[in-house]
Amino acid sequence: MKFSFRKTLVAGAVAAGLLATGYAAAQEQFIGLPSYRVGPYAAGGSGIYGGWIDYMQLINQRDGGINGVKLTWEECETEYNNARGVECYERLKTKGAAGNAMFQPLSTGITYSVLEKVAQDRIPMVTIGYGRTDAADGRVFPWVFPMITTYWSQASAIVNYIGSKEGGTDKLKGKKIGLLYHDSAYGKESHAIMDKLAAKHGFSVEKIAVAHPGNEQQSQWLQIRQMRPDYVVLWGWGVMNPTALRTAARTGFPREKIVGVWWAGAEEDTVPAGDAAKGYTAAVFNVAGANYPVVKEIQQHVYAKNLGNMEDKSRVGSVYYNRGVVHGIIAVEAIRIAQDKFGKGKPLSGEQVRWGFENLKIDTKRLAALGAEGFMPELNVTCSDHEGAGVVKFQQWDGAKWNVVSDWIAGDRELVRGMIEESAAAYAKEKGITPRDCSKEG
Amino acid sequence: MLYREAGQFKASYQEDAQIFPIRQDRIGFFALMAVVFLVVPFAASEYWLQAILIPVLIFSLAALGLNILTGYAGQLSLGSAAFMAVGAFATYNFMLRIDGIPFLVAMLLGGLCAAGVGILFGLPSLRIKGFYLAVATLAAQFFIVWALVKFPWFSNYSSSGVISAQTVNIFGYAFVTPQAKYLLTLAIVTVLALAAKNMVRSTTGRKWMAVRDMDVAAEVIGIRLMRTKLQAFAVSSFYCGVAGALYAYTYLGTVEPEGFNLDLSFKILFMIIIGGVGSILGSFLGSAFIVLLPIFLNVVLHSAVGAALPAGFGSSLELMIFGALIIFFLIVEPHGMARLWQIGKEKLRLWPFPH
Incomplete structure (x- = not known):
């Protein structure tokens, strides 16, 4: 079979096109959202996931993504049911260019059901204000982050x-x-x-x-x-x-x-x-109110363009909604910090994002820059302490x-830390886990 | 044309009494077994094994358990999830407290514990029937879940009442990959399903059905009611208990008592109603329907057209379509999907010359 000049040209163009789309798709960071919008806890689920999605939409609309990497997401309805949550976890984990960057089920039951799977699949699980308390001991649970407060x-x-x-x-x-x-x-x-x-x-x-x-x-x-x-x-x-x-x-x-x-x-x-x-x-651990700059920016960049996720717009600024915004801020900041280490403008794997979570530091200055001063506490996550703040208003x-x-x-x-370490040590013993040596983590 | 039994003669009692009297059925069954045992573990992705096939098999087993009780022995029960919980927690405790106990032994013991609890809660069936019995089994549902939360010994004093399953180890081989877990689940479910099929074809099953159809008449012809009913409760709970153990050990890995709530019991009941009450095949079809349909709808409504719909609408639509389909199925075929299968087979026998 002879290759004519034309055929080669077409083939080349097709290949280039494929590469280009591959390249374009590669500049997206996928986040799987195991949400619940029906069932007895729909009020919490729709508010928190709504706020989170709106914050990611804000980052895409206002900043063009994180260092140019657009955020993409897909929801999977769990109905707050463990079995459905596991199905969602398995379905979402390989989506996107670099796989699912993080898993946040907003359900303690689902957290327990995938606790061991996230370590195998190397996907960080962030449970803000719920989940397994002793996972705050990052030496035993490197992949789980029960953040802000247990x-x-x-x-x-x-x-x-x-x-x-x-x-x-x-x-x-x-x-x-x-x-x-x-x-x-x-x-x-x-x-x-x-x-x-x-x-x-x-x-x-x-x-x-x-x-x-x-x-x-x-x-x-x-x-x-x-x-x-x-x-x-x-x-x-x-x-x-x-x-x-x-x-x-x-x-x-x-x-x-x-x-x-x-x-x-x-x-x-x-x-x-x-x-x-x-x-x-x-x-x-997050206050109510729509007067914070971050919520105002969401109004201005997202709702003004009719891209908002909440059907009932009066819920913007409610406790659950703002909690979702906090979820968004933490997710975006972790990706940003991980990008600083692993390369700006590139989608990251779950393992790299995990590093971002473990080195997450949001001080008052950063909070002010984000327009969230007083909106959420300062965070300082370390290898051994996956909680990061431990304060409430x-x-x-x-x-x-x-x-x-x-x-x-x-x-x-x-007192709390003592209890956490005791409980985590018991878990490590039961499961035969050797706790990490945090002085060796980079 | 292909599905014709002409020329297949039965020359012995064994041939007459076999599970699949028609040769094509036998071939089909063995082909299916070959596919699920030899092809599926290697062809299916991790997602399919871990998130779809394993739960379908486990729920089939639970539905089979309920079908034995409700479909064959006629005793309505709303406690299936609680018996699953007994199986799961009992297996966990056997594994935890007896050093070096093989998993299969712990699982069987867990099933036996569930059977024991089942007999206990089956006692009211000697006096009450129908809906009243269903309400009595509700007590099992609430009591067992309550007890598992109340007494921390069951969950080894875990602060949140959650148990996390140990690794399954059989003859030194650790079942950790989805393929291994799938094969283990499949093997257990196959053995128990064949056992159930044979049970319902034998004296045991005939006694159950006699009691189901009219217990006074059954008593008159010499069937001991107490024994038969409690036996049905025991066998049914055993199946549910094993299903619960598998649910904890090969599927979720970590379970909490609240996971085995009334919703799950209802779900298992819907499985046998949709699949076919009093049919082994129906348990599998019903479980597949109830597990797969919501996932399918979710994929369609969220991944495919999700962006076009307002948030939350897709999820609500999913429930509406699911409910509508159940009603549609029950109107079209009140005897369940197993009956549809049977009708299909009968049509196929006559095809292409229906008279």
């Missing part, structure tokens, strides 16, 4: 906040704190740490379980009324939270004395309770919106 740090910070309201943690002695928890793995995360804190500060803890879903709490609140605790910590989820506030109002327990966790501190938890929620305080509901009522409050770092 449940244990949060519990400790809540106790410190209550202490500060009483005029110092030494005033906690002899006080009684009720712990109204969701009767599930999530709710039980609070037990060990609260017991330790109670022993340390000399207060007593009354644990009261609420069975899922928790839309009937009359007996629990009567019990609380009999016990007369000084404070109630609301460790709830979903419909349990507004029900707790409404029942507290009916039984006459002051809402000012109820402190919620961050999964009990969104508009979705207070608005359904109506007036009963007024005065209620909750911990958060407290917001109070005034009947219409959340108002920040505290600065960033840290937990009892030493």
Whole structure:
């Protein structure tokens, strides 16, 4: 077979075209989003993934991507179901030019289901405000990043906040704190740490379980009324939270004395309770409000062009939405830091992005540059500490919106870290993992 | 034309009593087995093995368990997921607490534990029937999940109540790759499915069906009701328990008690209703339908046309189409997909000359 000049030319053009498209596609960083927009937790899922997508859209629209690398993403509906989450993980992991850069399932159950797979597939898993607490020990869990704050740090910070309201943690002695928890793995995360804190500060803890879903709490609140605790910590989820506030109002327990966790501190938890929620305080690692420059920029660059992800635009600036923006900021900053090391303007593999997460540093200056000062805490992730911050702010509901009522409050770092290392060491022993030597990591 | 049994004579009782009396069926079955055992592990990608085929097989086993109880013995149950949980947690504890126990032994013991719990919760079936029994088995569903969360011993005092499965090791070979896990699951499911098929063709199964069709009449002809019903509960729970163990060990790797909730029980019930109540094949078809259809819809609605739809719309549409298809199937064929298969076969026998 003879090759004519024309044929060669055509073949060459086709090949060049293929290379060019290959090249163009290579300048994209793929992020798989195992989202959930239906089912009982759709309010959280649609807000957080919506905010995250909007932030990535902002980076693409305003900056043309990260050093020219456009972000691409694909959603996969998990319905908050473990089996579906695993399917999504497997489906998304090989997509994009360099594979899935990170996995963030927004579900503790799915986190556990893929915990060992991410290490095999070399994809970092970032669980911001949920997931496996002891994974904060990066020596045992190099691929998992339970960032900003773990449940244990949060519990400790809540106790410190209550202490500060009483005029110092030494005033906690002899006080009684009720712990109204969701009767599930999530709710039980609070037990060990609260017991330790109670022993340390000399207060007593009354644990009261609420069975899922928790839309009937009359007996629990009567019990609380009999016990007369000084404070109630609301460790709830979903419909349990507004029900707790409404029942507290009916039984006459002051809402000012109820402190919620961050999964009990969104508009979705207070608005359904109506007036009963007024005065209620909750911990958060990202604040509510649309007045931050980063949210304004999203309005300007994304929603003005009609590219926004939220169907209900009034939710922009809500707690869940802003939490999604925090997810976006952390993901983008990690990729940026990893690009500094592995080559700017190139899509990175999951392994390279993992390095970015492990060396993630967002100080106040950087936060200001991002337009997120006071919006989220400073982060300093290291090889051994995958948590990075361990602080929360407290917001109070005034009947219409959340108002920040505290600065960033840290937990009892030493105590929490000790528990994390103990638990991680037990896991390492059970699984036969040799913890990394962090002094040798570059 | 090809599917014709003319000329196939049965000369012995064995031939008459075999599972596939028609030669073409036998050939088809062995060809299918050859494909799933020899071709699929090498041809299928990791995604297909790990995310599609393994769960379909595991849910088939669970559906088979429920089918034995509901389809053959006529006892409605809503506790299948709880029995799976018993199997998973029992296997975990056997592996954890008995040093060097082989996985298969731990799994069988886990299945037996589930069978024991199944007998316990089957006791009400001696007094109550139908929907009332279904409500009684709901108690099993809630009680078992509650107990697994309540007593930290079951999850080896893990702070969140989650167990993470040990590596499966059989005769020194570690089952870690998706191919190995798939083959292990497939082998176990095949053996148990053949056992179930033979059980329902034998005295045991005939007694179950007699009880299902009319328990008073069954008692009159000398079938001991208590024994038969509890036996059905035990066998069914054993199958569910083994399915639960596989769910933890070859599929997810890490399970929490809440994962085995009422939703999962309902899902297994839908599998047998869609697949065919009282049919072994139906368990497999129903499981494939319920597991695969949502994934297929998700791929279509998110990957293919996802960008064109507003966020969240695709996910909602997915549920609507899924629900509509289930209703459509039940109207078109109330006896399930297994019945469609049977009709297809009968048509094929006459084809191309239907009279």
